[in-house]
Amino acid sequence: MKNQLMSKQIQRLSLSVALAVSATHGLPRFVAGALAAELPQVSNQALPVSSGASSNSATVSSLSDIYVLGPGDAVTIAIFNVPEYSGPQQVLADGTLNLPVVGRVSVSGLTLQEAGNRISSAYSRELRYPQVTVVLTAPRPLRVAIAGEVSRPGLYTLTPENNAQFPTVAQALQTAGGVTQAADLHRVQLRRSTGNGPVQTITLDLWELLNNGNVRQDLALRDGDAIVIGETATVNIAETNQLSASNLASNVDQAMTVAVVGEVFRPGAYEFGSGASNAAGANTPSNKGRTTVTQVVQTAGGSKAS
Structure with a gap:
């Protein structure tokens, strides 16, 4: 009693x-009693997933994962049967490569294949049917914006591990101090600029990562990406406890x-x-x-x- x-x-x-x-x-911004009109609804049930989440996998698959060159990238240029024009290069601050004989060629915003075609076109004045291959040897550091329900929102510079493995969404959130208890991990927005194309926006469900180990929701980042985490409309006690025990929490x-x-x-x-x-x-x-x-x-x- x-x-x-x-x-x-x-x-x-x-x-x-x-x-x-x-x-x-x-921490969540719960204001109750005399300080606010009402508390957020508290539930022990799982949060309903939005109707768009059912097509989330297809949306993730449609996201452009093609790497585009930019200042700071280290590449190797290989011209078939022309070793004197081949070798390592670095994209300069103005987005160009300073190549033997032909001089500067702009490659910023191009994919590796597009850069190879442009270099081939530049050498076509000097060589007959040049066959050019461009290989990325050391990607540039990534500048990623993180906003919303994270401990330290802002602009971060992330370096690919061993110049090979690109940082992921989860790693970026950890760098920003983790997400708050008010974060809506069911709907994490990733916005990506695709060179000269339109900005792509997809919704990730990081609860799928925490609950089921779905690493497809933890996408590798690209330079210029933005991560936006909104505030949840309801409080789920079970998910709050699970989030606190994870390495995504603040x-x-x-x-x-x-x-x-x-x-x-x-x-x-x-x-x-x-x-x-x-x-x-x-x-x-x-x-x-x-x-x-x-x-x-x-x-x-x-x-x-x-």
């Missing part, structure tokens, strides 16, 4: 607890501010996290896991008897 009473008190208090925390600290030890109002002995704003101090000036014990409603209520002096 005592446990049931305590449970009811916590439920009432949870409607008066405001987690007024910015997304930069990786640092749970970061300090956060929690405002408590209602039937508690010491309402007010409290700091949680490593080395944080509360409104009364006392240090709040650091916790290794996520801050819970029970911990918040205890810090606020406990609930008043109804």
Whole structure:
């Protein structure tokens, strides 16, 4: 009976607890009770996947994965039977290659095959039927924009591992400090510029990656990509716990501010996290896991008897 009473008190208090925390600290912006009209809907059921998610695999398949050259790329030019014109080259800051005899040839924004055709055309004035092959030997660092529900949104420079393996969406999110608890991982937007073509936008379901190991949702990035993570409309307790245990989550030890109002002995704003101090000036014990409603209520002096 005592446990049931305590449970009811916590439920009432949870409607008066405001987690007024910015997304930069990786926590949901739940504002309740007198501080907002209503809480987001809480559910223990799986979030419904949008109708567009059923065609997500086809959308992923249609995304252009062709590498286009840009300043900083290291390539090897091989001209058949003409070793004196062949050899390593690097795309210059203006997007050109400085080639023997023919001089500068613009290759920025071209695929490797297109670059080979353009170089072949340039050498056609000097050689008869030149056969040119362009091989990417060391890709340039990638500039990727990350926005939305991540700890540190901004522009990041990512370097391909061993000059071969391109960074993925998950690795980029980890570099940005992880996603917040309010992130909608069912609908992660990846926007890609395809040279002179239109910008492609697809929706990834990173929950498929976490739940089923579907690595097709964790796409390799290209220079100029943008990742946008929106805020979820509902709170799924099971998924929140699963996200917190994954390596995509933000640092749970970061300090956060929690405002408590209602039937508690010491309402007010409290700091949680490593080395944080509360409104009364006392240090709040650091916790290794996520801050819970029970911990918040205890810090606020406990609930008043109804």
